[in-house]
Amino acid sequence: xxxxxxxxxxxxxxxxxxxxxxxxxxxxxxxxxxxxxxxxxxxxxxxxxxxxxxxxxxxxxxxxxxxxxxxxxxxxxxxxxxxxxxxxxxxxxxxxxxxxxxxxxxxxxxxxxxxxxxxxxxxxxxxxxxxxxxxxxxxxxxxxxxxxxxxxxxxxxxxxxxxxxxxxxxxxxxxxxxxxxxxxxxxxxxxxxxxxxxxxxxxxxxxxxxxxxxxxxxxxxxxxxxxxxxxxxxxxxxxxxxxxxxxxxxxxxxxxxxxxxxxxxxxxxxxxxxxxxxxxxxxxxxxxxxxxxxxxxxxxxxxxxxxxxxxxxxxxxxxxxxxxxxxxxxxxxxxxxxxxxxxxxxxxxxxxxxxxxxxxxxxxxxxxxxxxxxxxxxxxxxxxxxxxx
Amino acid sequence: xxxxxxxxxxxxxxxxxxxxxxxxxxxxxxxxxxxxxxxxxxxxxxxxxxxxxxxxxxxxxxxxxxxxxxxxxxxxxxxxxxxxxxxxxxxxxxxxxxxxxxxxxxxxxxxxxxxxxxxxxxxxxxxxxxxxxxxxxxxxxxxxxxxxxxxxxxxxxxxxxxxxxxxxxxxxxxxxxxxxxxxxxxxxxxxxxxxxxxxxxxxxxxxxxxxxxxxxxxxxxxxxxxxxxxxxxxxxxxxxxxxxxxxxxxxxxxxxxxxxxxxxxxxxxxxxxxxxxxxxxxxxxxxxxxxxxxxxxxxxxxxxxxxxxxxxxxxxxxxxxxxxxxxxxxxxxxxxxxxxxxxxxxxxxxxxxxxxxxxxxxxxxxxxxxxxxxxxxxxxxxxxxxxxxxxxxxxxxxxxxxxxxxxxxxxxxxxxxxxxxxxxxxxxxxxxxxxxxxxxxxxxxxxxxxxxxxxxxxxxxxxxxxxxxxxxxxxxxxxxxxxxxxxxxxxxxxxxxxxxxxxxxxxxxxxxxxxxxxxxxxxxxxxxxxxxxxxxxxxxxxxxxxxxxxxxxxxxxxxxxx
Ligand SMILES: Cc1cc2nc3c(=O)[nH]c(=O)nc-3n(C[C@H](O)[C@H](O)[C@H](O)COP(=O)(O)OP(=O)(O)OC[C@H]3O[C@@H](n4cnc5c(N)ncnc54)[C@H](O)[C@@H]3O)c2cc1C
Ligand SMILES: Cc1ncc(C[n+]2csc(CCOP(=O)(O)OP(=O)(O)O)c2C)c(N)n1
Ligand code: SF4
Ligand code: SF4
Ligand code: SF4
Ligand code: SF4
Ligand SMILES: [Mg+2]
Numbered sequence: 001x002x003x004x005x006x007x008x009x010x011x012x013x014x015x016x017x018x019x020x021x022x023x024x025x026x027x028x029x030x031x032x033x034x035x036x037x038x039x040x041x042x043x044x045x046x047x048x049x050x051x052x053x054x055x056x057x058x059x060x061x062x063x064x065x066x067x068x069x070x071x072x073x074x075x076x077x078x079x080x081x082x083x084x085x086x087x088x089x090x091x092x093x094x095x096x097x098x099x100x101x102x103x104x105x106x107x108x109x110x111x112x113x114x115x116x117x118x119x120x121x122x123x124x125x126x127x128x129x130x131x132x133x134x135x136x137x138x139x140x141x142x143x144x145x146x147x148x149x150x151x152x153x154x155x156x157x158x159x160x161x162x163x164x165x166x167x168x169x170x171x172x173x174x175x176x177x178x179x180x181x182x183x184x185x186x187x188x189x190x191x192x193x194x195x196x197x198x199x200x201x202x203x204x205x206x207x208x209x210x211x212x213x214x215x216x217x218x219x220x221x222x223x224x225x226x227x228x229x230x231x232x233x234x235x236x237x238x239x240x241x242x243x244x245x246x247x248x249x250x251x252x253x254x255x256x257x258x259x260x261x262x263x264x265x266x267x268x269x270x271x272x273x274x275x276x277x278x279x280x281x282x283x284x285x286x287x288x289x290x291x292x293x294x295x296x297x298x299x300x301x302x303x304x305x306x307x308x309x310x311x312x313x314x315x316x317x318x319x320x321x322x323x324x325x326x327x328x329x330x331x332x333x334x335x336x337x338x339x340x341x342x343x344x345x346x347x348x349x350x351x352x353x354x355x356x357x358x359x360x361x362x363x364x365x366x367x368x369x370x371x372x373x374x375x376x377x378x379x380x381x382x383x384x385x386x387x388x389x
Numbered sequence: 390x391x392x393x394x395x396x397x398x399x400x401x402x403x404x405x406x407x408x409x410x411x412x413x414x415x416x417x418x419x420x421x422x423x424x425x426x427x428x429x430x431x432x433x434x435x436x437x438x439x440x441x442x443x444x445x446x447x448x449x450x451x452x453x454x455x456x457x458x459x460x461x462x463x464x465x466x467x468x469x470x471x472x473x474x475x476x477x478x479x480x481x482x483x484x485x486x487x488x489x490x491x492x493x494x495x496x497x498x499x500x501x502x503x504x505x506x507x508x509x510x511x512x513x514x515x516x517x518x519x520x521x522x523x524x525x526x527x528x529x530x531x532x533x534x535x536x537x538x539x540x541x542x543x544x545x546x547x548x549x550x551x552x553x554x555x556x557x558x559x560x561x562x563x564x565x566x567x568x569x570x571x572x573x574x575x576x577x578x579x580x581x582x583x584x585x586x587x588x589x590x591x592x593x594x595x596x597x598x599x600x601x602x603x604x605x606x607x608x609x610x611x612x613x614x615x616x617x618x619x620x621x622x623x624x625x626x627x628x629x630x631x632x633x634x635x636x637x638x639x640x641x642x643x644x645x646x647x648x649x650x651x652x653x654x655x656x657x658x659x660x661x662x663x664x665x666x667x668x669x670x671x672x673x674x675x676x677x678x679x680x681x682x683x684x685x686x687x688x689x690x691x692x693x694x695x696x697x698x699x700x701x702x703x704x705x706x707x708x709x710x711x712x713x714x715x716x717x718x719x720x721x722x723x724x725x726x727x728x729x730x731x732x733x734x735x736x737x738x739x740x741x742x743x744x745x746x747x748x749x750x751x752x753x754x755x756x757x758x759x760x761x762x763x764x765x766x767x768x769x770x771x772x773x774x775x776x777x778x779x780x781x782x783x784x785x786x787x788x789x790x791x792x793x794x795x796x797x798x799x800x801x802x803x804x805x806x807x808x809x810x811x812x813x814x815x816x817x818x819x820x821x822x823x824x825x826x827x828x829x830x831x832x833x834x835x836x837x838x839x840x841x842x843x844x845x846x847x848x849x850x851x852x853x854x855x856x857x858x859x860x861x862x863x864x865x866x867x868x869x870x871x872x873x874x875x876x877x878x879x880x881x882x883x884x885x886x887x888x889x890x891x892x893x894x895x896x897x898x899x900x901x902x903x904x905x906x907x908x909x910x911x912x913x914x915x916x917x918x919x920x921x922x923x924x925x926x927x928x929x930x931x932x933x934x935x936x937x938x939x940x941x942x943x944x945x946x947x948x949x950x951x
Contacts (some may be wrong), residue, residue: 021849069911069924069926069928071913072913072924073908073911073926076911076912077912077914077916080402080908082908083402083404083405083908084404084405084409084907084908084909084926084928084929085403085404085405085406085407085408085929086404086408086409087407087409088906088907090412090931090932090933090934091931091933091934091935092906093906095906095907096904096905096906096935099906099908100903122404123399124404124407125397125399125405126397126399127399127404127406127407128400128401128402128403128404129404130400130401131401131402132401210577251903255903255904259500281933287934288933288934288935289933289934289935289937289938289947290935290938291906291933292904292938292939293849293939296849314844334526344625369698370488378852380849380850381850381851381852382850382851382896382898382900382941383887383898384441384444384445384891384896384898385445385896385897385898386482386897386898386899
């Protein structure tokens with residue numbers, strides 16, 4: 001796969017972001033194991049011998065499991081399209097999103113990837129984290145390159161699915177005409193936009209996907225403005241207006257929903273589009289441990305509606321039974337920090353964002369009609385033994 | 390092969406050569422916490438663990454998990470005041486798991502299908518051990534010793550085993566066929582049961598100690614406390630427990646037109662209900678404790694199974710909470726009624742709580758009979774020296790060891806601060822474990838896991854679900870013999886078990902495996918050493934903490950990485 005060494009060598013400089021603090025535990029607390037299938041010691045039990053130290057050190061466990069970790073990694077019961085060792089930040093939503101998309105897509109795919117974080121952190125030459133044929137296009141032309149790949153495969157009689165990956169900058173802004181052309185020419189390509197709502201790879205510049213009032217390096221908050229003045233572009237509707245068979249939004253917080261949508265889009269012969277919301281701990285200014293929590297709140301507040309459109313008709317929504325106030329989402333992120341100061345505009349902008357969320361809820365009927373007690377229709381309901389897909 | 394002048398390629402998956410684990414300052418580890426239900430169970434059951442087996446669709450394994458700890462689940466499932474449910478984390482979300490109802494369901498399945506007890510590790514040198522008292526405490530101890538291979542002799546003064554479970558608890562709450570089935574299964578382990586054998590009468594403590602390497606004493610509390618009101622006592626008064634036992638044995642109970650029962654425990658409430666059903670028009674219960682409500686502290690509520698209280702009120706028992714009897718109204722030796730006064734348990738100058746009666750709140754209550762139900766002490770006949778005049782075996786340590794008597798162990802109600810079947814069962818088990826170790830010349834050691842607080846759960850992954858309540862006979866259909874609370878239907882039981890959040894124990898939900906952006910959680914078919922099916926690959930884990938945040942049940946915590 002061709003790839004320019006120049007771009008490939010670039011490693012994200014933000015790799016060493018702040019260490020994440022989650023539930024902190026005292027050292028040694030992990031000693032008492034025992035969850036499934038073992039008769040665990042009761043809270044108070046005398047024992048003849050001191051319980052054998054159950055460590056969580058990888059070597060110990062791997063041996064107990066009869067194999068090296070590398071071997072266990074090879075035996076994972078899922079397709080590892082995007083492997084470890086990539087250079088994404090701690091808690092990167094985009095890396096997670098790409099991993100989940102690859103898992104659902106399976107091995108019979110080829111990818112054209114626009115310039116951006118995903119491209120850079122996965123391919124620090126001479127290494128690559130990808131395990132499918134993958135090509136780095138330019139910032140602006142992933143859809144055009146994918147169109148060419150698809151045409152070539154078709155000409156040779158291959159049925160391998162082509163996917164195009166791009167960030168929001170690449171998709172909403174500079175690569176938009178190439179994407180529009182790809183849709184218009186009805187190429188059999190699934191385009192996935194990894195929407196982290198700014199140009200992250202080059203240092204958090206605003207894009208047309210950056211939400212209203214978010215601070216970026218080119219839409220700073222200050223005396224003149226409260227972050228970005230303009231609104232987040234409603235790209236999904238523009239895509240749907242191309243009359244494509246399938247265009248949907250999804251969130252990394254709802255893996256089961258995302259997998260289903262990838263599979264559905266791949267099955268469709270024709271141009272399909274997925275807008276995947278992926279928090280960026282560095283660019284949004286949040287704890288990397290909270291990536292999923294924040295992605296979930298974006299959905300639960302109504303700020304990021306999760307919907308499916310078929311031929312420009314609404315085909316499905318992920319309902320929110322009990323919407324959360326937008327401030328729950330905003331206050332976890334530094335890009336919205338200025339909305340919590342004493343400035344009178346802070347309150348106004350918070351109310352503005354709340355109104356935008358309410359508008360989404362009303363437009364897409366997100367509250368749902370049936371008395372189903374499950375919000376998100378069970379996409380985030382855990383069951384013993386695994387998520388229901 | 391064309392020469393690439395502008396461009397390069399890389400082999401698939403070669404990023405694995407770069408170990409991102411170096412970036413880490415914190416690392417995720419699995420941590421098996423104690424679920425609150427576990428810490429709260431006086432018997433020591435880990436409801437989380439057996440509910441997990443239930444959720445997996447293995448009810449027999451669920452029952453066996455209980456039976457390792459408690460050999461009487463069909464009994465405790467029926468009569469336990471279930472502090473486990475009070476502690477259940479799900480209370481903070483919607484309502485607690487109906488643990489008692491599921492315990493009963495499993496206990497009933499075991500009886501129905503004749504399941505036998507799970508095996509236990511035997512001992513190298515079996516020893517002869519005597520157990521005094523065949524109540525739940527003695528039975529539990531005998532069971533735990535017998536299944537380890539010891540030769541157990543169980544003696545009781547009464548003709549049949551069961552203690553108060555048989556002699557005092559009404560059949561409407563505990564059918565005797567259920568009791569017989571669970572006790573029979575214990576005795577079948579090869580325990581020598583000697584009925585009609587009273588320590589201090591047919592048996593002698595010195596002899597017992599000579600013939601056995603260790604003795605466990607669980608005689609319960611059989612001696613009614615002295616009762617009088619300012620020195621007054623009606624000449625013909627009889628303690629409630631005596632009347633209740635007589636009713637259980639012979640089906641007869643006095644039926645005055647109105648009665649006042651003085652006390653707020655199980656005995657008071659059970660007798661009140663029996664007398665009401667026998668036709669006593671007015672049954673009053675005067676108790677210093679409070680009824681559940683906003684102005685009653687949890688520790689001040691009547692010490693009975695919560696639903697029993699509810700049913701008693703339904704049946705028309707008149708409660709006088711936060712009251713005591715100040716004076717008996719007598720005409721000659723005949724009781725006419727009582728004078729009640731309000732009181733509360735309040736802290737005094739030292740901080741210790743004592744009862745404070747409030748002047749000016751006196752009221753008169755007329756009745757034909759007053760029955761004290763204020764509790765019992767240990768009957769020390771035959772082992773007076775061990776008690777030294779005290780009403781209970783207070784100085785015993787948590788394993789039931791009596792200071793100065795390495796071969797003597799005590800447990801159950803006789804300790805004075807137990808009062809439940811589950812408590813006696815827990816004492817019996819702990820003593821058996823300590824006896825087993827003592828016989829091998831070893832000391833018991835604690836293994837306590839910290840309890841998982843509610844805020845360590847990630848509730849985003851659970852859905853609201855109503856608690857399933859077992860069916861209850863309507864008041865007009867209640868008799869003296871039929872069980873009042875029925876079993877949960879099978880499908881309901883399964884649904885109820887599925888509500889458990891698996892506090893602090895991996896439920897194999899795949900969340901960590903799904904959400905790690907770095908493929909650093911490896912899923913294993915085989916069980917990892919800690920019992921889960923996931924291992925962290927620290928060569929790549931960047932320590933972001935996402936797996937810990939998204940683990941629904943708190944099983945992953947982040948710790949400093951050096
Ligand atoms: C009316 C009533 C209702 C109750 N309801 C509940 C309830 O709903 N839930 C609950 O958890 N608990 C309830 N309890 C309490 C529960 O029954 C006791 O906590 C439990 O039975 C105590 O068990 P134990 O083994 O310590 O003693 P016991 O059950 O009292 O058994 C002691 C045994 O030792 C025997 N014994 C005594 N002295 C000697 C001797 N010297 N020699 C030989 N044998 C002797 C006795 O005959 C008896 O069989 C209730 C109690 C009563 C009285
Ligand atoms: C034509 C062109 N303009 C600018 C750049 C520099 N550039 C590389 S990546 C990038 C931003 C990428 O933003 P986005 O598409 O949102 O992806 P992200 O890094 O946020 O994932 C820019 C401006 C470029 N490579 N090519
Ligand atoms: S014995 Fe009682 S406290 Fe223990 S699990 Fe059963 S109902 Fe709960
Ligand atoms: S939810 Fe389950 S594990 Fe947690 S306290 Fe309740 S019964 Fe125990
Ligand atoms: S999510 Fe992955 S990288 Fe992050 S702490 Fe957990 S195992 Fe490590
Ligand atoms: S996230 Fe799920 S699978 Fe992973 S440790 Fe927690 S309970 Fe187990
Ligand atoms: Mg971007």
